[in-house]
Amino acid sequence: MKTNASRPVHRWPVRLTHWVNLFAMVCMFMSGWEIYNASPLFDFRFPPAVTLGGWLGGAIGWHLAVMWLLVFNALCYLLWSLFSGHLRRDLLPLRLAALRHDIWLTLTLRLRHRHGHYNAIQKLMYLGVLVLGLLLVLSGLAIWKPVQLYWLVAIFGGFDIARYVHFLAMAGIGLFVIIHVLMVIVVPSTLWAMLSGGKREG
Ligand code: HEM
Structure with missing residues (x-):
């Protein structure tokens, strides 16, 4: 059995699901922006160069097809993280005192990165993006099947609010990706x- 120190920084299920997620996210963002352009919520449209699908029908096709990959991949990651101990050992616990400490180190430019150990800010960012991802999928399901999933639409406070939640969750993930x-x-x-697994620092 491998000790914690001899384990790679990122085991292959994390690496595989991370890069599949990147591909799926890029397709979902770009096709989502094309769908948004057909009926914008705000006073702007996304430039055609960053959209996918060519027209509303094509974009919906991409969005619904890649959605299955995104959800299947996320379930693989979550189940593996839960049962391998990755979630418990590497992403948790997240303590307020540690967060305050690491924010202070960041502000004073003293926060060090150690391979194989996430600092409290990273933990917050990674757990936060997982919650945003869940919100994105649930609000997406609500606006995809509002008749069958009327109870989910009701939880969001109505179809229109679910659309705003979906957009804002997308924007939150977009902000995460820029900082990340x-x-x-x-x-x-x-x-x-x-990419390769890497070596843990003590
Ligand atoms: C070009 C785009 C991206 C690059 C280059 C990238 C790169 C990386 C790298 C290098 C790490 C390891 C960080 C460390 O060891 O300190 C990481 C972890 C992570 N990334 Fe990304 N990433 C990208 C896009 C994304 C996207 C789109 C998401 C989700 C929306 C995401 C979510 C995560 C998460 C949750 C982790 C922690 C994984 C874990 O340990 O379970 N990344 N990423």
Whole structure:
């Protein structure tokens, strides 16, 4: 049996589901933006260059097809994380004192990255994006099947509110991705670890 120290930074199920998720997310964002353009909630439209599907019907086709990949992949990640101990060992516990401490280290430019150990801010970001992902899928289901899933629509407070929730959850995940990729640029060795497994730091 592998000890914690001899385990790679990211085991293969995390790496595989992470990169499949990236592919699925890009397709979902781009096709979602095309669907949004057909009936915008706000006073702007997304440029055609960043949309997918070509027209409303094509975009809905992409969105509903890739949705299955996104949900299946997320379920694989969540079940594996739960039963392998990844969730309990690497993403939890998240304590307020640790968060305050790590925010202070960040503000004073002293927060170090140790391969194989998530700091409290990373834990908050990763757990937060998982919650946003759940909200995105549930609000998406509500606006996809509002008649059959009327109770889900009611939980969101109505069809129109579910649409806003879906958009805002997308925007939250978009913001996460921007910060996440900036952090990877700051510590590029994390990218190699997410591709190859990497070596844990003590
Ligand atoms: C170009 C896009 C992306 C790049 C380059 C990237 C890169 C990475 C890297 C290098 C890590 C490991 C960080 C570390 O060890 O400190 C990581 C972890 C993670 N990323 Fe990304 N990522 C991308 C997109 C995404 C997206 C779209 C999501 C979700 C919406 C996401 C969610 C996560 C999560 C939840 C983790 C923690 C995984 C775990 O340990 O269970 N990433 N990412």
